[in-house]
Amino acid sequence: MNTDSIKSLQIGMHWFPERAGGLDRMYYSLVGALPGAGVAVRGVVAGSPRVAEDTxxxxxxxxxxxxxxxxxxxxxxxxxxxxxxxxxxxxISSHFALYTFPGLDVTRGIPQVSHFQGPWADESHVEGADSFGQRAKRYLEQSVYARSSRLIVLSDAFGKILTSRYGISPERVRVVPGCVNVDQFNLPITPAEARLKLQLPQGRPIVLAVRRLVRRMGLEDLIDAVQVLKKRVPDVLLLIAGKGRLQEELQTRINEAGLDDNVKLLGFVPDQHLAALYRAATISVVPTVALEGFGLITVESLASGTPVLVTPVGGLPEAVAGLSPNLVLPATGAAAIAEGLGAALTGSLKLPDADACRAYARANFDNSVIAKRVAAVYGEAIAAGEVH
Known part of the structure; x- marks a missing residue:
């Protein structure tokens, strides 16, 4: 089908300017870029009347x-x-199964594509949800995915989860990574200028982690890694940007380890400062221990010109390995993170420079690149018709 004529209805979770999250950021980026790929966009999200005013x-x-x-x-x-x-x-383009499910009868007869951002039920279980809640979420997801003639996953790793955990035929699955507005993160300032702007120390190596403060993100490992790393790089400064239920627990861990001068919890960092924070960092790190489909923060960091080390979990290696295999740590856990960061900060591990990071992000993950790939999948779904 000619993508020039595609009319899409995009079902999201929240509107990114109102609620910050990885899924919401990707939805926001994609609906902004799709018209440029020949896809007309209308959508519904949980949000205020301001959403309609903004759009x-x-x-x-x-x-x-x-x-x-x-x-x-x-x-x-x-x-x-x-x-x-x-x-x-x-x-119908479903980005969040919960809000797609109640309208399955209303949308009957219209081809549907599901953007699979991760196993929602399994993520809830890792965060401590009860088994009844997990079963209910799995039923919702299963119902929505069964209706979809095509399902977009962020990585091969999540494609395998979709086929094994949800019984979806691999023929219906397409890998399209997340998108980022590269220009938004490619600031025309030097790292020194970014540090000056954010009142960060000029001389210290800065490690940045942008994460929700929840269990599967591996932040406990990261803090423990700094305790080990400090022996090799005494002035290292780890900045953790994000909010979440583990904030007090993580702060206690920092205090008890005597890392008050080496680890700072920044809380939520608004979008207008995030690009400068990436630019100010010497290196970013994503220490995830479970269920990471893509890791949008990896691409945000690269778009800012800052290399990023990732654990070998889910889709993280796929996001960076094409740039340099050195960006993938050999294992999860404090020891592997400390060793990798130490090697990177002392120069014994060769990392791509700022220009290589930015060029890789632009070629592979920029909004316009990903929107064209998504539009092609929509065309396939329309040609295939509805799945019952």
Missing amino acids: GGAIQGFGSAAQSLPLRLMAARRALRREITRQRPDV
Whole structure:
């Protein structure tokens, strides 16, 4: 099908300017880039009336994410019915199974593509959700994915989860990595100027981790790694940007290890400062221990010209190995992270320079590149029709 004529209805989670998260950032980037790839965009998300104001009515907020779940599900269903009545789309694009599920009868007969950002039920279980909640989430996901004629995954690693855990035929799965606005992160300032702007020390090696403060992110390992690394690089400074339920626990860990001068929890860093923070860092690190489909922060760091070390978990190696295999740590855990960071900061591990990082991000992950690949999958789904 000619992508010039595709009308899409994009079902998201939240609107990124209102709620910050990796899924929301990718949705926001993609819906902004798809029109340039010949895909008209309308969408619904959990959000305020401001969403419609921000987007000229293209994306509608169906109510606050703070509402009770039953109210949100009913609101999502009403919003989907209203949008389809207004203009029947050629394809339904589901980015979040929870808000797609209540409208499955409303969207019947329209080809559907699911953007699989990760096993939602399994992630909840890792974070401590009860087994009933996990089973309910798995049922929702299974129902939505079964309807989809094509499913987009961020990496081969997540493609394997989709086929093995959800029984989806590999013929329906397409790998399209996440997208980032490379220009937004490619600031015309030097690392020294970025440090000056953010009031960070000029002479110290800075390691940056941008993560939600939750269990599977490996932040405990990272803090323990700094305790080991400090013997080799005494003035190392680890900055952890993000918020989450582990904040107090992580701060206690820092205090008890005597790392107050070497590890700082920055809390949530707003978007307008994030690019400068990446630029200010000597190196970024992604210490994930479980369930990482892609790691958008890897690409954000590269787009800023800052190399990033990743653990060999999920889709992280796929995101960086094409640039340099040296960016992939040999294992998870404090010892491997400390060894890798030590080698990188002392120069014994060769890393790509800023120009190579930026060029790789632009060629492989820029919004315009990824939007064209997504548009092609939508065309396939429309040609294939609906899956029952």
